[in-house]
Amino acid sequence: MTTIEQSAEAPAVSAGSDAFDAPKRRVGRPRKNVLSRQLIIETGLTLIDEHGVEGAGMRSVAKRLGVRPSALYNHVSGQAELIAGVRELVSDRIPTEAFDHLPWDEALTEWAKVYRRAFVAHPSTIALLAVVPIEGAGATTLMYDRVVDALVRAGWDTSKVLVAIVALESFILGSALDAAAPDDMMKPSDDSAAVAFAEAYRARESALGARETRPADASFELGLRAMVAGLKAEFDASR
Secondary structure, eight states: OOOOOOOOOOOOOOTTSOTTSOOOOOOSOOSSOOOOHHHHHHHHHHHHHHHOGGGOSHHHHHHHHTSOHHHHTTTOOSHHHHHHHHHHHHHTTSOOGGGGTSOHHHHHHHHHHHHHHHHHTOGGGHHHHTTSOOOTTSHHHHHHHHHHHHHHHHTOOHHHHHHHHHHHHHHHHHHHHHHTSOTTTTOOOTTOSOHHHHHHHHHHHHHHHHHTOOHHHHHHHHHHHHHHHHHHHHHHHHO
8 A cells, every 4th residue: 555645735936926826736646645444444454465364453554554543543433443344345346236137046156156256355354254243234234135135035934044145155255265275285195095085186186177177166166056056955845
């Protein structure tokens, strides 16, 4: 982030200037970032990405922006609001338009993919946001409201719809964490006695290499199909 700088003062009017001349204006755009709630929260997210939650305190955000910590409190009330804002920032990147024109199961599949993509970009936020209660009527609340409304209108029992969403969400977030791991994380050692495991690893490596697919992505696609198929079976049984 660009350090916030003080704007240069406007040049003084010379003694020989006409008294009716208009005051001179600065030319071009100001060189500083205007401190705002949005900038503070975006900076918080950047620091979480770079250093984890411990590196995104109010003092760290202020240091990155080149201001005193007290300046931040004119825009956010404290660390809790900063973290809540980070959640809203990530949630705002999870579109729900698929529920406007696709059957519920297909829309849920598309939503799961964009949901995972949003958190794959910010894996350090997963453990934090998974345990932070939702507050207010921001992007996160509106996202859930849109998904719940679509599923209920499709025929889902209102008492079961959040259970289904959280079950899918747990899988999505776990898969997002898996995407941050090295592709060879499960590679057995060359002298491993686990023959079946080693053979399965080599077979997967060969199959995915031919498709140029990451192991985490292949597992997500298979798991998502299984999850949605299971939800469809649950939906049909309840009807």
